[in-house]
Amino acid sequence: MGNEGRNAHGRFLASDLQICTVTEDSATVSWVTWDADISPGETPVGMETAGRLEIWPTNTRGEMRTVDSPADSAFHVLTTGGLKPDTDYSFRATSHGTPATYSPATVLAQYGAQGIVHPEEGYRFRTLAKLSGTxxxxxxxxxxxxxxxxxxxxxxxxxxxxxxxxxxxxxxxxxxxxxxxxxxxxxxxxxxxxxxxxxxxxxxxxxxxxxxxxxxxxxxxxxxxxxxxxxxxxxxxxxxxxxxxxxxxxxxxxxxxxxxxxxxxxxxxxxxxxxxxxxxxxxxxxxxxxxxxxxxxxxxxxxxxxxxxxxxxxxxxxxxxxxxxxxxxxxxxxxxxxxxxxxxxxxxxxxxxxxxxxxxxxxxxxxxxxxxxxxxxxxxxxxxxxxxxxxxxxxxxxxxxxxxxxxxxxxxxxxxxxxxxxxxxxxxxxxxxxxxxxxxxxxxxxxxx
The missing domain is CATH 3.60.21.10 (Metallo-dependent phosphatases)
Structure with a gap:
């Protein structure tokens, strides 16, 4: 499963989105782009794409932060820093402009059945509270x-x-x-x-x-x-x-x-x-x-x-x-x-x-x-x-x-x-x-x- 896109290599599926890391001031998101022309019975094969991660305060899209993949890749792991502690953020991950989406297995792992009922919640996270110590x-x-x-x-x-x-x-x-x-x-x-x-x-x-x-x-x-x-x-x-x-x-x-x-x-x-x-x-x-x-x-x-x-x-x-x-x-x-x-x-x-x-x-x-x-x-x-x-x-x-x-x-x-x-x-x-x-x-x- 995934959203279908296309680049010079052919058709791909942008899928397996997951929120890897959330700190007090950063977030790391990963996703994979798969060759869409591989039949379901075959071993999935990755396809290289240009990745982009956009993150913004949930209520203030004007403060968007963007990071691009350093090179085309089938496996994207991108980190955005400079975030505020204890704050709700929304995000979008794309490959050649095609939004990456979750697989059902990832939705259930990260959010349980709630993620199926309210899929929009999967594109949000809250940064950790800031420790005051040294x-x-x-x-x-x-x-x-x-x-x-x-x-x-x-x-x-x-x-x-x-x-x-x-x-x-x-x-x-x-x-x-x-x-x-x-x-x-x-x-x-x-x-x-x-x-x-x-x-x-x-x-x-x-x-x-x-x-x-x-x-x-x-x-x-x-x-x-x-x-x-x-x-x-x-x-x-x-x-x-x-x-x-x-x-x-x-x-x-x-x-x-x-x-x-x-x-x-x-x-x-x-x-x-x-x-x-x-x-x-x-x-x-x-x-x-x-x-x-x-x-x-x-x-x-x-x-x-x-x-x-x-x-x-x-x-x-x-x-x-x-x-x-x-x-x-x-x-x-x-x-x-x-x-x-x-x-x-x-x-x-x-x-x-x-x-x-x-x-x-x-x-x-x-x-x-x-x-x-x-x-x-x-x-x-x-x-x-x-x-x-x-x-x-x-x-x-x-x-x-x-x-x-x-x-x-x-x-x-x-x-x-x-x-x-x-x-x-x-x-x-x-x-x-x-x-x-x-x-x-x-x-x-x-x-x-």
């Missing part, structure tokens, strides 16, 4: 890189049809990881946190690739372990033969753990003290040995409890791969077995509720943007953040101020990243935006200390 620095949270993976979108046994990298192209997990690192570097981030699923299956070659790519980031980098990074049995395949064994005096000898040797030991929390704002980031390993769901073992819980009790009011961000609310469990197709188990999630929520300095809890795993409702009263915001490697592609940037945090999802940038994004958009029978994009306010918000 800017201190930026940290970036990414998740679900899946380095070493070769097919995106499979659930079981090659179903549904997957997206794969173009012949001769750099593997898509590498492309997206490089894009995340480049964006974090350009943002001047002091820290990059990769919140689980660094690798596809914790193979030694995948861990070595991660180490090599991570060296490009000039700041501090920490990881949490995701279910794909769990220890694997040596018997899982010949590729594990050279992997170091799982560390620990009580560890069963049949397991390898290249990830633990290179990054973080299994079921061990860590603390990273950010050198500004008295900010503490706590990373938690929420992985099972042999399952996709989440668990926290007793010793790690003891360590978490001691750390939070030592300074309960210290500004704190918690990272763990698995979502940890019943809201997350029952709103995801994987159900409760896919996230942190019920007893552990409630225990961890109690610890967070007793530590009022914890204001943000970020998880990955579901590859979607969602703001979850906790089961216990708390001042903390619980977020599921989008995957780096599939639609919408990107990472979450946290701009730290003395009185709070701007939380903003940033789309992956660069021609290779755009090419891959176009491919992954059509996974899950074209429903990737519905499953992963999430509401604008789940990707762009203010968290106050």
């Amino acid at each position: 800017y201190l620095g930026t940290i970036v949270v990414a998740n679900d890189l899946h380095l070493g993976e070769t097919a995106d979108g499979n659930i079981i046994a090659g179903f549904p049809p997957a997206a794969v990298s173009a012949p001769g192209a750099e593997p898509y997990p590498t492309v997206m990881t490089e894009s995340v690192i480049d964006a974090a570097t350009r943002a001047g981030a002091s820290h990059l946190f990769v919140n689980g699923d660094v690798t596809s299956e914790n193979r030694p070659a995948e861990v070595e690739l991660a180490e090599r790519l991570f060296k490009a980031f000039p700041g501090a980098l920490r990881t949490t372990r995701g279910n794909h990074d769990r220890p694997h049995r040596f018997s899982s395949g010949a590729e594990y033969a050279a992997a170091p064994p799982l560390a620990g005096k009580d560890s069963p000898g049949e397991y390898s753990d290249a990830f633990g040797s290179a990054f973080e030991p299994r079921q061990k929390m860590w603390v990273e003290h950010i050198p500004y704002g008295d900010l503490r980031v706590i990373g938690i390993d929420s992985t099972h040995m042999d399952a996709a769901g989440g668990t926290i073992e007793p010793q790690q819980f003891t360590d978490i409890e001691k750390e939070l009790a030592s300074r309960p009011n210290q500004p704190t961000i918690i990272l763990l791969h698995h979502p940890m609310t019943r809201d997350a469990a029952w709103s995801h197709v994987g159900g409760p077995a896919f996230i942190l188990n019920d007893a552990d999630m409630l225990r961890l929520q109690r610890l967070i509720a007793e530590a009022p300095g914890v204001r943000l809890v970020c998880s990955g795993h579901t590859h979607r943007a969602r703001r979850d409702t906790p089961d216990l009263p708390t001042r903390a915001t619980y977020l599921e953040t989008p995957s780096a490697k599939n639609w919408p592609t990107g990472a979450t940037h946290l701009r730290i101020h003395t009185d709070g945090i701007y939380v903003n999802f940033r789309h992956a940038m660069g021609d290779a990243a755009f090419e891959w994004a176009r491919r992954t958009r059509w996974t899950y029978f074209g429903l990737a935006p519905l499953l992963g994009l999430g509401p604008v306010e789940a990707r762009n918000l203010v968290v106050r200390w």
Whole structure:
């Protein structure tokens, strides 16, 4: 679906409009132009067009701001700055004068059924309220890189049809990881946190690739372990033969753990003290040995409890791969077995509720943007953040101020990243935006200390 236009290349459809990022003074909008002459049964192909983004205060069109694509492209990601905080804006995105429109999947993801009933609301947004405190620095949270993976979108046994990298192209997990690192570097981030699923299956070659790519980031980098990074049995395949064994005096000898040797030991929390704002980031390993769901073992819980009790009011961000609310469990197709188990999630929520300095809890795993409702009263915001490697592609940037945090999802940038994004958009029978994009306010918000 999309609005049909024409240029020198032929007929195109301007579609897949989405509001990527809304800050206190800027907005980023993306859309794709598809070859209109490709039949519905064929793989969609992008067509290069000239893009333009127009943004104006909803009640004052005379104050319009316009930005054009630097070059013709099939994938447009345009940003307009100079906006006013806490203000309603309207916008229009066009390719060769043809307005881009939403796909039904994107409408439902960003606005729910309300977007179908009142489609005009989809062409408006409100900038974030302005924090009054001093800017201190930026940290970036990414998740679900899946380095070493070769097919995106499979659930079981090659179903549904997957997206794969173009012949001769750099593997898509590498492309997206490089894009995340480049964006974090350009943002001047002091820290990059990769919140689980660094690798596809914790193979030694995948861990070595991660180490090599991570060296490009000039700041501090920490990881949490995701279910794909769990220890694997040596018997899982010949590729594990050279992997170091799982560390620990009580560890069963049949397991390898290249990830633990290179990054973080299994079921061990860590603390990273950010050198500004008295900010503490706590990373938690929420992985099972042999399952996709989440668990926290007793010793790690003891360590978490001691750390939070030592300074309960210290500004704190918690990272763990698995979502940890019943809201997350029952709103995801994987159900409760896919996230942190019920007893552990409630225990961890109690610890967070007793530590009022914890204001943000970020998880990955579901590859979607969602703001979850906790089961216990708390001042903390619980977020599921989008995957780096599939639609919408990107990472979450946290701009730290003395009185709070701007939380903003940033789309992956660069021609290779755009090419891959176009491919992954059509996974899950074209429903990737519905499953992963999430509401604008789940990707762009203010968290106050």
